[in-house]
Amino acid sequence: MLLDVTDLRKTFPARTGLFGNVIDHVHAVDGVSFSIAEGRTLGLVGESGCGKSTVGRAILRLIEPSSGAIRFEGNDIVGLPADRMRELRRRMQIVFQDPYSSLNPRKRAGDIVAEPLLVHGIANAAERRDMTLAIFAKVGLQPRQMGLFPHQFSGGQRQRISIARALALGPRFIVADEPVSALDVSVQAQVINLLMDLQARDGLSYLFISHNLAVVEHVSHDVAVMYLGRIVEHTDKSTIFARPLHPYTKALMAAVPVADPSVRRDKAHVMGDVPSPIDRPKGCHFHPRCPLAEPRCRIEEPLLREVRPGHRVACHLAA
Amino acid sequence: MAPVLEVSGLSTVFHTRAGLVRAVQDVSFSVEAGETLAIVGESGCGKTMTALSLMRLIPSPPGEIVAGSVKVAGTDLLQLDEPAMRKMRGSQIAMIFQEPMTALNPLLTVGRQIAEMVSLHENVSRRAADARAVEMLRHVRIPAPERRAKEYPHQMSGGMRQRAMIAMALVCRPKVLIADEPTTALDVTIQAQVLELIGDLRRELGTAVVLITHDLGVVAETADRMIVMYAGRKVEEGTTQELFAHPNHPYLQGLLASVPKFGAGEGTRLREIPGIVPALNNLPQGCAFAPRCSAAVAKCQQAIPPLETKRPGHMAACWVS
Numbered sequence: 217m218l219l220d221v222t223d224l225r226k227t228f229p230a231r232t233g234l235f236g237n238v239i240d241h242v243h244a245v246d247g248v249s250f251s252i253a254e255g256r257t258l259g260l261v262g263e264s265g266c267g268k269s270t271v272g273r274a275i276l277r278l279i280e281p282s283s284g285a286i287r288f289e290g291n292d293i294v295g296l297p298a299d300r301m302r303e304l305r306r307r308m309q310i311v312f313q314d315p316y317s318s319l320n321p322r323k324r325a326g327d328i329v330a331e332p333l334l335v336h337g338i339a340n341a342a343e344r345r346d347m348t349l350a351i352f353a354k355v356g357l358q359p360r361q362m363g364l365f366p367h368q369f370s371g372g373q374r375q376r377i378s379i380a381r382a383l384a385l386g387p388r389f390i391v392a393d394e395p396v397s398a399l400d401v402s403v404q405a406q407v408i409n410l411l412m413d414l415q416a417r418d419g420l421s422y423l424f425i426s427h428n429l430a431v432v433e434h435v436s437h438d439v440a441v442m443y444l445g446r447i448v449e450h451t452d453k454s455t456i457f458a459r460p461l462h463p464y465t466k467a468l469m470a471a472v473p474v475a476d477p478s479v480r481r482d483k484a485h486v487m488g489d490v491p492s493p494i495d496r497p498k499g500c501h502f503h504p505r506c507p508l509a510e511p512r513c514r515i516e517e518p519l520l521r522e523v524r525p526g527h528r529v530a531c532h533l534a535a
Numbered sequence: 536m537a538p539v540l541e542v543s544g545l546s547t548v549f550h551t552r553a554g555l556v557r558a559v560q561d562v563s564f565s566v567e568a569g570e571t572l573a574i575v576g577e578s579g580c581g582k583t584m585t586a587l588s589l590m591r592l593i594p595s596p597p598g599e600i601v602a603g604s605v606k607v608a609g610t611d612l613l614q615l616d617e618p619a620m621r622k623m624r625g626s627q628i629a630m631i632f633q634e635p636m637t638a639l640n641p642l643l644t645v646g647r648q649i650a651e652m653v654s655l656h657e658n659v660s661r662r663a664a665d666a667r668a669v670e671m672l673r674h675v676r677i678p679a680p681e682r683r684a685k686e687y688p689h690q691m692s693g694g695m696r697q698r699a700m701i702a703m704a705l706v707c708r709p710k711v712l713i714a715d716e717p718t719t720a721l722d723v724t725i726q727a728q729v730l731e732l733i734g735d736l737r738r739e740l741g742t743a744v745v746l747i748t749h750d751l752g753v754v755a756e757t758a759d760r761m762i763v764m765y766a767g768r769k770v771e772e773g774t775t776q777e778l779f780a781h782p783n784h785p786y787l788q789g790l791l792a793s794v795p796k797f798g799a800g801e802g803t804r805l806r807e808i809p810g811i812v813p814a815l816n817n818l819p820q821g822c823a824f825a826p827r828c829s830a831a832v833a834k835c836q837q838a839i840p841p842l843e844t845k846r847p848g849h850m851a852a853c854w855v856s
Contacts, residue, residue: 263723408805433798471726473757474752475755475779475794475796477754
């Protein structure tokens with residue numbers, strides 16, 4: 217496995233008492249485990265506040281995990297000193313949702329993409345320029361655009377610059393955190409196709425974080441669904457979309473509007489809002505919204521267990 | 536049935552330092568009571584400016600509605616003076632937004648805001664207005680409405696606030712509701728609840744709904760008819776069934792093919808629409824979509840195609856299709 221995440225946890229202090237003592241925690245990520253193989257994409261889905269972005273950032277140690285193990289290419293990277301971690305970041309990168317705020321507005325596109333090479337002391341100026349040109353070509357940007365500033369690009373092109381910057385050091389693994397959510401519909405396809413082409417050509421692995429199930433279904437090999445800090449279901453793409461087992465996964469899928477007016481589905485909508493991650497319901501976190509909840513769901517936390525080979529579900533009722 | 540909302544030849548411009556921006560150009564449509572019309576398009580296509588023009592909420596200057604009429608039950612809103620228009624907003628035509636905090640006052644309780652809307656349009660006591668507010672909160676299925684009415688907007692979740700805004704918009708039973716991306720900021724399970732609510736209220740109250748969205752899934756599930764806008768113009772119109780089954784304009788064809796289909800299983804490569812939406816102050820001479828269109832011929836660069844009936848009940852503006 218290229219990436220193995222075991223029992224990852226991240227808590228943030230939510231409230232502090234009179235003397236600065238922490239009296240409440242947000243369990244943003246609460247015991248998440250998964251792995252991603254070479255050349256594969258794991259889609260991580262869930263609603264806002266479920267912890268999916270925190271997982272992505274914790275894997276790169278952009279925020280420090282509270283506990284758990286993250287093995288990348290066989291090495292546990294939790295607790296690695298900063299210089300070793302910097303070395304590793306050559307091979308693991310991130311692309312953010314918002315290409316407007318993640319690019320320095322005062323730098324030219326060419327310099328933005330070349331910066332990782334400079335930081336890591338790779339090659340001399342002339343070689344860096346050639347490498348940058350090659351990356352520009354790879355992501356479908358024109359060489360003449362190297363001299364432009366981010367505001368001179370459209371949203372889709374800016375996302376190409378972000379991807380180019382992530383690719384500069386030749387990574388094996390990219391966390392893509394809602395990479396097309398801020399883009400216009402007609403432009404989304406360009407970026408999705410680019411990410412998939414790069415994977416086909418270079419064997420990249422992705423953790424693809426998104427709230428958009430249609431996009432996740434399109435790009436992923438495997439899918440994990442998160443709810444209030446935990447993975448509630450995890451299996452291969454075709455199984456999870458054809459035979460979801462967790463009531464939350466089913467509810468999510470039933471809620472997705474389908475772009476086909478001839479399909480009039482009988483909809484049973486899940487009720488209520490996502491509870492606060494500070495004060496999560498006891499037992500199964502989903503039980504207050506679950507149409508199937510039984511008494512034990514209110515008391516006993518369901519563990520994520522393998523109900524079929526390669527299909528993990530955290531539900532007492534899933535068989 | 537006579538349409539409740541009739542928009543004809545609407546054109547809105549903005550006078551900016553970068554030149555004249557033609558945000559809405561010659562847009563016409565009508566909506567009947569209890570019907571949902573979707574206006575579909577990408578950012579910058581003019582759909583929100585169309586909505587704001589209907590409400591006469593275009594900031595002026597720099598904005599200006601330069602032509603057209605907007606008739607609600609026969610009254611042309613564009614001919615009214617501002618006090619008369621203020622009376623129409625909320626009672627005849629109301630609008631909800633993507634971000635409820637743009638419509639809700641953070642310093643007033645939710646119940647008070649809804650009651651104020653009632654007091655503004657109807658001659659009722661404060662107590663009666665407050666009771667109407669609670670009743671309306673119940674109507675939009677907010678649990679414990681008496682308690683919720685006393686809360687401030689920040690105490691509510693996003694989905695709850697959206698419901699409160701809908702309650703405020705509909706409390707005076709307007710004939711027309713304009714919903715501008717009402718669920719775009721919401722999570723998918725909450726989106727489904729809010730869309731269902733808008734649909735139910737439309738049926739119960741007979742409201743004509745103009746739904747503005749970029750999400751083709753939302754359109755397919757909620758709209759009876761749709762118009763597609765591109766660069767400020769209407770480029771296609773018809774029933775939702777018809778347009779999804781037989782998209783005529785290359786732009787709509789491209790849009791439909793570029794969206795991953797949920798439940799499609801093994802993904803084929805998505806079709807890309809090359810290029811980007813043009814700037815409205817620098818539109819090409821002919822069809823605005825021509826630079827991105829694979830079917831474009833010489834004529835497309837020279838003249839703007841007129842809207843023509845391509846199939847029964849289906850109009851599109853394209854020289855080629």
